[in-house]
Amino acid sequence: MNVDMNAMKAEVGGAFVVSWLVFGSSGMGLEGAVILAAAWMAFAGAHILPVVTWCHMLTGDLGDTDAHIANGMRLVGQMVGSILAIVLVTKAGTMATPWTADAWAMPxxxxxxxxxAAGAIFWQVHTKADSVWISAFAVMALASAMGMQHEALTTALDTANPGDWYSTSGANEMGSVIAGMTFGDLGDVLPTFIVDGLLVGIGARVGTEIDKAI
Incomplete structure (x- = not known):
C-alpha cells in the first residue's frame, strides 16, 4: 500500500489549523468560515473536515479499495492534526476541552x-461552486445539520457557560479521546463519528445521482 505523504501532511496541517483556530476558540461562525477557506487555500487538496472525506468516499467508485484506503488515511491525518491542536489548546491537558461525549444513540x-439533505446540498455547492469561500460558508450554514454543532455539556476553555453551542468535527472529538486517553468515551464518540459521516456522505451520493438524472 502506497501512502500519499503529501496528502497526509496537508490533512495534518489543515486539521491542526482548523481545530486550533476554529473549534478551539471561535466556533464555526463567520470567522470560522474565513479560517476554513484560508486553510483550504493554504493546504491545497486537503479535505480537512471528515464530512468532506466521507463525501468523497461515498460519491466515488464504491468498489475502489485503494481509494477507500487513501481516504481512510486522510481521516487518520485529520485526527493527528486535531490531537496536536488539542494538546496546544489545552496546554497538554492542564485545561479541559469544552465538551464531553454525549451518550451515543441512533439519530x-x-x-x-x-x-x-444537508450532505446533498453541501456536496452540490462544494463540487460545483469551485470556490473555497463558497464551500466554507456552506459548511458554516449547514454545520448543525451535518453533525458539526452540539450543545456544550461542560464549561468551555475560558468562561463560556454550559449550554452554549460549540462547533466541532468528528476528528476533533476523536482526537480529544485519544489525546486525553479517555477511551471509555470511545464507544460514544466513534459511532457518532462514523454515523454522522455516513449520513452526510449518503446525502452527497443522493445529490450526485439526482443531478445525473436531471
Missing part, C-alpha cells in the same frame, strides 16, 4: 433525513 428519523 432520530428526521435528524437523519436532515443530515442526508
Amino acid at each position: 432520530e428519523m428526521w435528524a437523519a433525513f436532515t443530515a442526508i
Whole structure:
C-alpha cells in the first residue's frame, strides 16, 4: 500500500489549523468560515473536515479499495492534526476541552433525513461552486445539520457557560479521546463519528445521482 505523504501532511496541517483556530476558540461562525477557506487555500487538496472525506468516499467508485484506503488515511491525518491542536489548546491537558461525549444513540428519523439533505446540498455547492469561500460558508450554514454543532455539556476553555453551542468535527472529538486517553468515551464518540459521516456522505451520493438524472 502506497501512502500519499503529501496528502497526509496537508490533512495534518489543515486539521491542526482548523481545530486550533476554529473549534478551539471561535466556533464555526463567520470567522470560522474565513479560517476554513484560508486553510483550504493554504493546504491545497486537503479535505480537512471528515464530512468532506466521507463525501468523497461515498460519491466515488464504491468498489475502489485503494481509494477507500487513501481516504481512510486522510481521516487518520485529520485526527493527528486535531490531537496536536488539542494538546496546544489545552496546554497538554492542564485545561479541559469544552465538551464531553454525549451518550451515543441512533439519530432520530428526521435528524437523519436532515443530515442526508444537508450532505446533498453541501456536496452540490462544494463540487460545483469551485470556490473555497463558497464551500466554507456552506459548511458554516449547514454545520448543525451535518453533525458539526452540539450543545456544550461542560464549561468551555475560558468562561463560556454550559449550554452554549460549540462547533466541532468528528476528528476533533476523536482526537480529544485519544489525546486525553479517555477511551471509555470511545464507544460514544466513534459511532457518532462514523454515523454522522455516513449520513452526510449518503446525502452527497443522493445529490450526485439526482443531478445525473436531471
